[in-house]
Amino acid sequence: MLKKVITLLMVTILILGLAGCGGEQQGAEEPSGDDWKIGVITGTSSQNEEEFVAGRELVEKYGEDRVIHKTYPDNFTKEQETTITLAMDMASDPSVKAIVFCQAVPGTAAAFEMVREQRDDMLLIAGLPQEDPAIMSEISDIVIDTDNLRRGETIMELAHEMGAKKFIHYSFPRHMSIELLAQRRDIFKQKADELGIEFLEVAAPDPMGEGGIPASQQFILEDVPRQILEHGKDTAIFSTNCAMQEPLIKKALDEGAIFPEQCCPSPYHGYPGALGIEIPEDKIGDIDFIMSEIKGKVSEKGNTGRMATWKVPAAIALINACGDYAVEYAQGKVERQDTDRFIELLKEKAGEIKVQTYKTDNFLLFVGESEIF
């Protein structure tokens, strides 16, 4: 009996407390045309530094009162409800006109769908989606991803140019259930046949499995030297998973293998950590500095011309473009699905890129130029 009383009492106090303490903005003023905000959701820097910093850059550019920057959970596969609440929280502020989600981790589709139910006018942009393309393009206004299909050809061509005789593709079941990644693998195969390269598919432990990220990374460290020993130095190696990039780059350099591109192409992705590049404080964010440092390290080990990445960090360009587009939408300058304007903005950030659509008009894919070290 007493327990029930206490329980009831507590719930009442809690609700009152929540209500009493809560903010007072609710419905205070109808948003006028000038009162706009955009929401940006990225990973934490432990997930991906570039995305996070790009988010910060947007905040700095437009001001804290214009851009709400939040991070999705590190453990996103297990905490989808948190992801949903995050987006719902943004949507519940009527002055927020657009939400940019990059990377669009699992849970984004559900979150967008729920936002859409409440806010018909909301602009929803998904960057680097991990969920089914058909669903994503249906729910979001614009979906933007690196062109994994065309990369299937460009990467293979690049590897061929660098002199690869064989091509090793590291992945694991969960990733191969992602449509675009699976399709890219098939394109790889096809293109490899064309170019006379032997395509090898190798399974690695799933970083979300019971061994966690360390088990996958350790596997890469051990497996690359074995493969190179068996297949020779003219073997290109590639992995679909971000966490595997550092050991992959490290071993490619040690063993003299070919490394055409990371999963998420950018000079900042994998290279600095793998090569132990030291960043003096005044060189933070200086892209030329990092390029020359990487070049130096690569030539030090005599692997010049056998490792590459994109000239411009894909994720940074992408988030900045998304942010600018969202702002223009919020200011009423563009329509919801003005893909031409979007591509224009993207080109401003990313330089020479090729863009194509996938299945629907609002699902954009782009590839950038490669920089060979």
Place this chain on the structure above:
Amino acid sequence: MNKPIIQLVDICKEYYGNQVLKKVNVSVRPGEVHALVGENGAGKSTLMNILFGMAVIHNTGGFSGQVFFDGEKVDITSPKEAMDKGIGMVHQEFMLLPGFTITENIKLNREITKHNVISKILGEKMKSLDMESMRKDARKALDTLGLDIYEMLSVEGLPVGHKQFIEIAREIDKTNVRLLVFDEPTAVLTEIEAELFLKAVKKLASTGIAILFITHRLNEVMRVADNITILRDGEVVGKLAREEASVEKMARLMVGRKIDRIQKTEKKSNGSIDENILEIKNLKVNMPGERVKDVSLEVKKGEILGIGGLAGHGKIGIANGVMGLYPSSGEVVFNGDKIKLNNPKDALSKGMAFVSEDRRGVGLLLEESIEKNIALTAMQVQGKFLKRIAGINFALTWKIRAHARKIIKELDIRCTGPEQITRRLSGGNQQKICIARAISLEPELLFVSEPTRGIDVGAKKIVIDLLLKLNQEMGMTIIITSSELAELRSICDRIAIIYDGKLEGVLPPDADDTDFGLMMAGGHGKAKEVS
């Protein structure tokens, strides 16, 4: 005279060559209260195990003799069969679920159920409990016992007396019950509760149920029993009707036997024999089941003091309390030094040692080697067998082994070597290891609890001789706690009897059987003090 409901004829049983029941005959008639009296280990429990077809009997080679129930020869092979026949048992340890109400406990797995919509589809198990009918049944059973307690209370936190009544209520609630066995039902009851209980037993018997009443509280026997069977060492030593019985007579029959007084050699003089080595003042020990309520006792240097009494009265709690194993209060002075209570290390380091009654629980590391068991306490408390290297105290395996070998030889421990693990040893050898561990401390005073429980006859003698040797040759003061009075009487200089957590009296070993019996049964108002 009506026909006996149960007859046990010429029952014999042996465990591993150890004859525990010898041609025992007992019979009980409907409406009769039949008391089965005997010391611990007289064979009462074994007899009951046979009656209930417990697995332990079949697993150890069965028994010989015959059982007649309601005039028919029966072969009871499981407790369930016994229950089906109408034999109920009230256990000594409570088979009650603390989270359930009294009613639920009384009706455990015999719930009254009624159909509901769902059970008609999904079957019997989905029937609702008919709590109202169950409550009524429970009420009725409680009323039969004269227990005025609300039947929907949770059992948790009820006084033990009530729990005992609930156990009984459960048995009498079984509609077919014809014979009820009570295994020392009053051991945990207060006097008033016991009074209530005895009344209830009378009432039950008057309804035509036969009652077999196992106890060693003799005055209770006098109050309720119609007939009395006295067991000693597996033999029926007396069958009395109440009219011919008296407490004194039963006590003598119960404990009386030839006392094999071991001839003691001249003791080594170890200071004045009148000097107190240990003084216990107002000791209270909170040991579940063996609570010590208020005991003051003095122990003389160089003597062997026995502590006797019936199970559950607190004799075992004394040593455990002094040695700090159970929460205790009071004052203990050893050699003029006050011992810190609740601190085993202090007691050990001051020169006392303890051989626990719970051999497998407290006394041994069952998965470890003999040598480790023997050396461990001495190493931890006194720093023996250690060598300090680079600031760390390392155990010296060779020293431990040498010590273990010596002791194994001295105590004649039968084993494959000092590295054998203790689980595999027989009870007697395990007991020797416990003693070995204690004497490795070279204590001035040794507490030994139930040294011969659960070990065979040959080993018993060796253990007793060993204790005697320690006392006489090394001048060790020894306090033996034992349920076997005969054992105490054979080697002790004095014997203290504990009743209901208090010291009932101290007797010389050659005192009269009747005195012992009476003291143990709590019927001895004024204790005869010998000093």
Place this chain on the structure above:
Amino acid sequence: MGQKFRQFIDNFGYTRIVIILFLFVLLVSAFALELQIKSLLSGILIRTGMNLLLTLAMVPSIQSGTGLNFGLPVGILCGVVGAVLSIAMNLTGGQAFFAANVIGVLLAVVAGYVYGLLLNRVKNQEMLIGTYAGFSVVSGMCMFWILAPFRSPKMIWPYGGRGLRVTVSLEDTFGGILNKFLFRPYKWIDIPWGLLGYVLIFCLFIWLFSRSKTGIAMQTVGSNPRFAEAAGISIDGMRIVGTILSTVLGAMGILVYAQSYGFLQLYTAPLYMAFPAVAAILIGGATVHKASITHVIIGTFLFQALLVVALPVTNAVLPEGNLSEVVRIIISNGIILYALTRIGGGD
């Protein structure tokens, strides 16, 4: 003869026999499939070496009666902080490794003591609470990595992110310091004598400790607390000693791991470090009540060998698709599950 053979199997445990047979089959097929046997064998040795101390950390906690140490991330984080500090001090090579160990151990002693106090309050629930405590501490340390004031160019983000990098390369500090020490290639196998020697020294140390007064007292508490109490041993004290030791080994273990891996992993990586260690010692034949150095060595070897060999072989057998990884998950977790159902079954 048959009797003796049976007894041998009983002693060694069906689980291990099954795994050894399985491993043997894998190696034979690796040979038949013309895989790089030398590299596989060397990989097994290195993995065993780098994981051994982390598995060893389970021994004191089991022996002192707190069960499997799911709170191992506590110790691991101490080691990581030690390494980060040593990098921040601009040390390199042996100095850096030594400094990381010293700092890591000092922190681990304090952390282990506090963690031990916590475990003493929650007897019988240590494993569950350890798991959550581990999660929580790792998340707490994530904040630290973000807010930490270190400005070493080796550790800060290249693009202006706040805090430290997720992975810090150890190439210039103490990467491979043990792996390379006394590394000897032979015809069939490369043996990292330095690494193996280093970890075996600690096994020896724990073995010696288990023969010291305190070590024996600790084990007594684990195997029979009531006996220990009767022998005048402080139960809570010994549990704290066990927890401290386990935490310290965790700290030193992660440093051995990191130098072999070549990177220091911050943020959420330590979260997953306890599971492989737990699995390894269970497979080695330990239970939640009893563990020995032999269990550690056999278990780490078998578990890691399985991880090293299983995937390349299944990859070679099933070159298409990713079935091999799924098969590996099923087999290795299935075996752990099997081992667990043995605990309750008596011995």
Place this chain on the structure above:
Amino acid sequence: MKNAEIKTQQKRMQFMPDIKKGLIRNIVPVVFAVLCIIGACIAQARPLFLLSSVTIRMARNLLLVFSLIIPVVTGLGLNFGIVLGAMAAQIALVAVTHWEITGISGFIVTALLSVPLSIFFGWLTGRILNRAKGNEMITSMMLGFFANGLYQLLFLFVLGGIIPMVNKTIMLPSGIGIKNTVALRGLKYALDNVIKIEYDDLIIPIFTFIVIAVMALAIKFLLQTKLGQELRCVGQDMNIAEASGIDVDKMRITAVILSTILAAWGQLIHLQNIGILQTYGSHEQVGLFAVASILIGGATVTKATIGQAILGTFLFHSLFIISPMAGQKLVGEPQVGEYFRAFVAYGVIGLSLGLHAWQKQQAARNKFEE
């Protein structure tokens, strides 16, 4: 002792007027509630948003949390094996999506289809747990990992590979294996939409709550039947249960099966609200968060009630909603807010477990000193 005295004493014990004692007994929920209020004050969140978020999350998760009650009552501890129930639900969901049955009828078919699957999974889990008495929790956790392997095998290789699949929309382009995201178009809000109330941002799926309430009553009813009595008896003391003729092992298996079925239905309710199935991730969080919820509600590994489950779910999700906001407001940086949330959430769960264990120790000591 006189009867009347006992009665009054019992009364006194139950109606302890001492608020302090009551607070101590409910220390875990109290700590949580206080944290939530502080968090809400810091976060300055809109109350209606909080309310609607909590409501929706309650609707999604309550039944999953309920599924833990029966095993706890039966003495199996917290059943991390409910992950298998979630898997059963997802297999059924994929099948129904494949057959393109929609609306409430689709939901009912899914619910029915998941029953035989969960019975089978529950039976297996129960048998395994019977072999690991005393280690049920860690064993059920490992079982979850193991089952995940089999699950991936089924969804990635068997479906389309061995079992032919006609409906290509949910399949990977290669035709073998299910996509990592399956939109449950036909089933979204199948249950919620039957009856629901909308007010501004606040949506209350009344019908879902009715279903949950019915399930709660069903659990209550079940515990009052003969079967429930036997389950409770096993939970209290396996030996006594055995001695009074109850088949302990069978009861334990029954409990796990019931729990698995409830978990399957719980996962169905969860997913019909979310509307999108993460084929390889949706089931993973189930065990950990449900367990955390019920523990926070004041349940222990030996005692759990519906009320505790409701309170716990409410508190847990309030904390999970509020803490990232509070974290961000407090530290001013989004990612630190995220870590802060994880730190607080897991820390508080650990703390609450610790407090329970400590209380139990305290209680044992008090009992001893009586």
